[in-house]
Amino acid sequence: MALVLAAFLCVASGFALASLTVLRGSSFATDLLLRASMSVGYGLGIFSVVFLLCRIFSVTKLIAVDGAVFVLLLGLSVVFRVRRGPGVSIAPTGTREPTWLRRLLASSFCVALGVAAYSAVRRALAHPHGDGWDAFAIWNLHARFLFLGGSHWRDGFSALIPWSHPDYPLLLPGAIAHFWSYLGYDDPRVPAVIGLLFTFSTIGLLFSALAILRGHTPALLAALALSATPFFIEQGTSQYADIPLSFFVLTTIALLCLYDDRSVSSSAPRRLLVGAGLAVSLAAWTKNEGLLFLCAILAVRFLVLLRPRFLRRASAPQNETRLESWIAFGILLLAVAPGVLLIAWFKHSLAPPGDLFSDPATSLHRLLDPARYWAILKWYVKGFLRFGNWLLIPGTLAMLGFYLITRNPTCRKPAPGVRPSVVALSLTLAGYFAVYLITPYDIYWHLRFSLTRLFLQLWPSAIFLFFLTVPLSSNGPEA
């Protein structure tokens, strides 16, 4: 009963927040799926932050705080409710594909999703404590310290156990510990279920966001590609933080693309920027790599501010004035600010220094070593070609082939929002590259055990942007 109540408060708070930050678009079902998918991540983010704040201020009545947060968000979502209006849906509904092909695609997606769900559940049952060291040695260990530590919960961030990476952010441990508090014991099924929820919410989010922006065929292709990525399903049940991070990266990119798309044609709802800002700060609250992504997003949005044509087609109307663009950027910064402040407090007051920047002099020396650049570049190329553990044909190559067959030389301009998002992801990848350059660990060991997971963090967003760009569209909207 306690678990049901906790789950309700978590998802309902997330749903209310998602309803506040996204607009009504497309069909009721797609709209509902988008908000339901987002509600998982937002809800767990809220649970994590609430738990930490309760620990900091020694508040023991968690249920009262959760109830108050839910009522507040519900009230706000009612007050700022968005009404569905005419012309909101922008996705083309008429497609040029034959009907039999669309049916085959839908059936294939159902098969892939069913197999993914079956495999994920079986893996979660077979690995109740996660699949790999990081699950218990980092994330679940931190959750145990937060939950079992009582007034000594800060002990989990001791420098005596540096291998547990006490500088890692607390979205997952906080959310897990919050659920354990309702249960009264550290049930290993909680992190397992959270992992499953993030995995399938990412698929739902990918499908619904693309369905709104491009229609059902690209959305089905994208969701099929993600569901059919073996490494995504494996990691989804590993109880690592890479899939949750990929969820927040995708949420950020999807909401910004929705905003940019609408800002070209009309006054875009700025609540989308609030949603994107919250998502990117939750990404940074999930893993340190999320901080890198946050910096990349803010840098690119600032670039968009300085060079608006970077965002838009040259021929497209620019409805947003200079002042409005600055206001939009300010809203994004305001939405990011609470999360950044929390992370700054955590890094400054709670967590010991991380291991990557422990020796600046040696790091500088490593930066000047060309052999390291070459080694990382080779691993990047190898990772791109082998990524995802697909059977016979890697997903990256399958998508490349898809693009080469369907490309249209007369259609060169990407949709708005794609270019800044691609640059943000590229900057994030470049940041990963820089971290490998200065890593104090053996570079090959570090690449071997982390590079594919770093690629995985960006994989759902890469699929999203690919199917947003690839010229697979309609004859036009149905009348």
Next chain:
Amino acid sequence: MQPALRTLNMWPASPNSTRKITIATLAFIVCCLLSTARILSYAPKSGQLPAEAVHLSSDQRFAALKLALPQQGIVGYIGDSVSPAEYYFTQYALAPLIVDHSISHPLVVGNFSASQPPAMPPDHLRKVKDFGNGVLLFANKDVQ
């Protein structure tokens, strides 16, 4: 044209482009379904022993010791395994106690192979209690 549609990549439909899209979609579906087959083949089979049984056994191994230790604070650690995994499992099982991989603490947790527990306590250590299965609690005579 609806304004937002200008932002999408569309070009006039032709039999050629429709054929291209059909071919590309079919090929992509085949690639995805092949990979789906791999996901299915990798799914753990019924009756397969949970790989993480070691976690459960660690929690059980250290359950009695945990009751004998203070609820918070720092304890030392000594073990006979070369791999750090045993130490990590110990820390996981004993959290929220901090388990420092050192004997410079008044209480030191011993984690040894169940079949070969040490006959004599290591230097500076005095055996407080043997909890079985290679789990021992020592006191460091030199640290108060």
